[in-house]
Amino acid sequence: MTKQRMRVIPLGGAGEVGRNMWVFEYGDDILVLDCGVMFPEAEMLGVDLVLPDIGYLRDNMSKVKAIILSHGHEDHVGALPYVLPDIGFPPVYATKLTIGIATNKLKEHRLLDRTKFVEFSAGDALKIGNLTVETFQVAHSIPDTVGLAINSPAGIAVYLTDWKFDHTPVDRKPTDIAAITALAQRNPVVLITDCVRVEASGFTPSEKVVGDSFDTIFATALGRIIIATFASNISRVQQAIDSAEAYGRKVMLAGRSMENNSRIAQELGYLKVKPGTLVRPNEAAQLPDDQLAVVCTGSQGEPMAALARMANREFTNLKVKQGDTVVLSATPIPGNEVSVSRVINNLFRIGADVIYGNEARVHVSGHAAQEELKMLLAMLRPQHVIPFHGDFRHMMLYRKLAIGMHMHYTPENVFVVDNGAVMEFGHNYGKIVEQIPVNYIYVDGTTVGDVSQIVVRDRQLLSRDGVLMVVVTIDRHTGELAGGPEVLTRGFVHMRESEELIESTKQVVVRLLQNNTSRAEVDAAFFIRKIKDAVGEHLFTQTRRRPVILPVITEI
Amino acid sequence: MTKQRMRVIPLGGAGEVGRNMWVFEYGDDILVLDCGVMFPEAEMLGVDLVLPDIGYLRDNMSKVKAIILSHGHEDHVGALPYVLPDIGFPPVYATKLTIGIATNKLKEHRLLDRTKFVEFSAGDALKIGNLTVETFQVAHSIPDTVGLAINSPAGIAVYLTDWKFDHTPVDRKPTDIAAITALAQRNPVVLITDCVRVEASGFTPSEKVVGDSFDTIFATALGRIIIATFASNISRVQQAIDSAEAYGRKVMLAGRSMENNSRIAQELGYLKVKPGTLVRPNEAAQLPDDQLAVVCTGSQGEPMAALARMANREFTNLKVKQGDTVVLSATPIPGNEVSVSRVINNLFRIGADVIYGNEARVHVSGHAAQEELKMLLAMLRPQHVIPFHGDFRHMMLYRKLAIGMHMHYTPENVFVVDNGAVMEFGHNYGKIVEQIPVNYIYVDGTTVGDVSQIVVRDRQLLSRDGVLMVVVTIDRHTGELAGGPEVLTRGFVHMRESEELIESTKQVVVRLLQNNTSRAEVDAAFFIRKIKDAVGEHLFTQTRRRPVILPVITEI
DSSP states (O other): OOSOOEEEEESSSSTTOOOOOEEEEETTEEEEEOOOOSOHHHHHTTOOEEEOOOHHHHHTGGGEEEEEOSOOOHHHHTTHHHHGGGGTOOOEEEOHHHHHHHHHHHHHTTOGGGOOEEEOOTTOEEEETTEEEEEEEEBOSSSSEEEEEEEETTEEEEEEOSOBOOSSOTTSOOOOHHHHHHHHTTOOSEEEEEOTTTTSOSOOOOTHHHHHHHHHHHHHOOSOEEEEOOTTOHHHHHHHHHHHHHTTOEEEEESHHHHHHHHHHHHTTSSOOOTTOBOOHHHHHHSOGGGEEEEESOTTOOTTSHHHHHHTTOOTTOOOOTTOEEEEOSOOOTTOHHHHHHHHHHHHHHTOEEEOSGGGTOOOOSSOOHHHHHHHHHHHOOSEEEEESSOHHHHHHHHHHHHTTTSSOOTTTBOOOOTTEEEEEETTEEEEEEEOOOOOEEEOHHHHTOHHHHHHHHHHHHHHHOEEEEEEEEOTTTOOEEEEEEEEEESSSOGGGGHHHHHHHHHHHHHHHHTTTTSSSOOHHHHHHHHHHHHHHHHHHHHSOOOEEEEEEEEO | OOSOOEEEEESSSSTTOOOOOEEEEETTEEEEEOOOOSOHHHHHTTOOEEEOOOHHHHHTGGGEEEEEOSOOOHHHHTTHHHHGGGGTOOOEEEOHHHHHHHHHHHHHTTOGGGOOEEEOOTTOEEEETTEEEEEEEEBOSSSSEEEEEEEETTEEEEEEOSOBOOSSOTTSOOOOHHHHHHHHHTOOSEEEEEOTTTTSOSOOOOTHHHHHHHHHHHHHOOSOEEEEOOTTOHHHHHHHHHHHHHTTOEEEEESHHHHHHHHHHHHTTSSOOOTTOBOOHHHHHHSOGGGEEEEESOTTOOTTSHHHHHHTTOOTTOOOOTTOEEEEOSOOOTTOHHHHHHHHHHHHHHTOEEEOSGGGTOOOOSSOOHHHHHHHHHHHOOSEEEEESSOHHHHHHHHHHHHTTTSSOOTTTBOOOOTTEEEEEETTEEEEEEEOOOOOEEEOHHHHTOHHHHHHHHHHHHHHHOEEEEEEEEOTTTOOEEEEEEEEEESSSOGGGGHHHHHHHHHHHHHHHHTTTTSSSOOHHHHHHHHHHHHHHHHHHHHSOOOEEEEEEEEO
16 A cells, blocks of 8 residues: 545536535545535526535545535535535534525524534634645635635645635635745645636636626616625625615615525625615615615526516516616526526516626626636646536636646646546545546425425426326226326427337336236326336337326226 | 608517518508528427518518518528418519528428529619619628618618628628718618627627638647538638638538538539538548548537537437547527537537637627627618617617717617517608517428427427326217326426316316217317317416326227
8 A cells, every 4th residue: 555645526516517515535534625506596497406416425424524615605505404414414614604604504404403513714724633724715706715725644635616816806805815825835736626717718807897887887877776696696795785875875685595695694794784774675665766776686587586576577575667777797607598688678678777798897707717727727836636616618628728838737637527536646646546426416396395496397307308198097996907008298209200119118018017917906106106117217228318207097 | 641651560570589571661562571480590409480470461462572582591581481372472582692592492392483583683773663672782691691772752761681891701792881871872761770789899800700710720620620500601611611621621511401501502603612622421431530621510509410419429420539629610599508518518528629609719790799780870870770680688779879879869760669560761750650460470390390390399398388188088988087087287387286276177177078978989189189278278367377288088
């Protein structure tokens, strides 16, 4: 056995879905870095939650010493309620605002009393097991974000995700360049960093740009101002409030998550609001138009969020009207472009002035662009890099970008990996040693408990490979087939062209029923499950597609 | 009765769907301007064709003197096979390439022998009825595009759509600025112009930029080069062929529409190819990688188009492999972003180098950006403007842009209208006088006859409001209900929460069957149609939603 290595494993942070979670392991110590679900905005649209696959943590539970959170966004903290109970509630290390947001989440799941938080501030060094984790300040679109430098006998791993070099951020806490350059002196072995904006040239503009745009809007708008943004974008909410206060407007918050997050941030001192600025809906309704601003959810065109409901005049507290200025302070997440366009068109039809898009400068990304990504490599000079938090194409472009710097980067030390890749590192040593199986873990809509979510998820399933129905009529006394099976499809294969497939599917069902008629009584639920499994497997083998299978059993 | 006006009516060109068709009417003469369907690319993805509503033309058929086509893109010519037979085959005026493309289309529909084309060249003046139509050259992403100036006693209407001011286009035929400025001297009454790129600041770059990028790619790529673009983008295909010839590569065309359009353009002299440049698949397979370029369809991520099939290794003639350079020479049409991303990720996974996105400069739009739109107004100075070929938001932004020029534009003379708006114009007179009802006219997938299209369309239907199944077992002898009705839904409403709705739906079916059991024999098709209608109406009344309804009748 050679010298011991540190292991790094992405469980949900690599690849096409941003449910960030990494394993850092050295000897008997495992640190879990972040604990996220896939986009909260996608969740709002009704897609299931996607969790990281924590099989590896379950198998090594005794080693797990802590979860460390980098910041409070859903894709970094949202899986806590699902993960903590499964791995015995290890202590959760985080900064104050991040703890505030996580606390709210755990309270909703009635798990707060079993959770142990350890609060730290950027700059603190954490002793956990045999490891020391240094922390440093990072600029992102939410305050209190940190980067981590994990010290092990095998060297230093730097975990720096969801960051940009913003020298004039809203909270006046820029990325700590001194800390990064100091780390460089200690020859870090590996950097784990996000690469989601690697397609963008130049530098991501400072948040300050948005504040300036807001000021211009507030200085000129004659009617109400409605600003839609991510509920988690506390800095953006701060900017809206700052402009409102500067130009003599009150602020109404709309949307449950917007109200929650803002309340937490305000209580903890991260959102600074003058007394009297925030108003409730009934007060807002009394104000002259030019004295009201609304900050709301729905920037992704989500049909159930505040903005779309205001636009459709379904929001009891406020209806968009002619003369309103609506600001979309966010970029559509890929896949949401059409729903965002629809909301914009609706708003224009109502007679609102809509301010949106890159050129309006009412939104900037929280992530580093090409020149920042290069600058970080030039500053930190890690021996190895693992780009993540992006699609496969982003990781490949990052690799190209790193190699193009003509430093020491090659395809061998810029790792483009899928979730479950077990990488071992030591000084001047880095290798993928294994690929453990990781799956998409979906949280069933029923658990989350929102009806509209289940319905929307079904639609998405239906839209993927269509639907196939199997209808059988069974004699309730004998359990024998009395009619059918009928097989019907929509959106799966063209029935007339696929007679053979339909016929073989019927045979699968007939055989299945023949093998099970000896049961004492007809158990419809049992047959339904059986038919689903058998037909699903048959169709996948034949077509590589997975339609929604709907068995219907009628008893006569 | 005052002085006679000219009438202008958009039948498919305004609003959110670009199936361009306009009516120009003066006295007893009607000219139909363009005859398009909604995006051919959307069609390829399996969405139904959307046609302009020609009810107005049918009602005034004797007045229709001609259809005049501006250029050969699907959204300007694709509806000819559906429209011509309905309005008695009026003569179709177009330039040579446009006629070539339309001819191919009409041949496929076996309508060519009944169609009368009148060919003209940019610069010609056409005498049609009592009207004179001047034509002038326009730069767009397909050669042989023209603008129209229609002279009537009520003044001049200018129809200038799908254009940009490209001073260095591929075919060296820029937009005829002399013609436009000359028209300005004659005080044109109204301009109809596209506004789809009004969100983009500055000038749309010249097509030349793309040629330069292609040259760089061809100069450096070591493996094969695969360029995906719109089949209708003849200029882009020319650029790929030019670069291939300059750098010693043969060219294989892939995708049915790519092959068709290129063949037509080549036959008519609009696509210039040296003898021996084009190769067939079997020849291509023999060539060294660095001597082959492929130009193909699939730039929108369409799963059935050449590029996606090459990426999925389902395309027998060519499979993408490590070392290939793939160029996406197109921008995703809104709604296609996710499928385009998927294809890019796949290509990267295979090991191809993928070149895409704005910053790679491998695509430029064929439409005018803000400065061009303003330049046109400054040059032509029309009394009134109708922006179209865009979403509602584009039309509103265009109005804002025009007003912002501080010329004579106001909300009253920049018309933002929906399809069916009847506008009357005369010197210094412009007014919406009526709104005629226009509908979305869908072409049923079965008519188009492409299996994969039907399947994809079903998925989209399913994804909209879900599916509801009604299962009934009927005694084949008596026609009476022997089991059920069972009602099952997915993606429509949450069943547990909607027991009442499900129950009432069952009652609808029961009543329906009771009323029809007197029929001599059980006619399943009859019941299916009856159930569809009755249940569909019931559900729409109750929920305002239209799920796909799937009745299943089992006889015992």
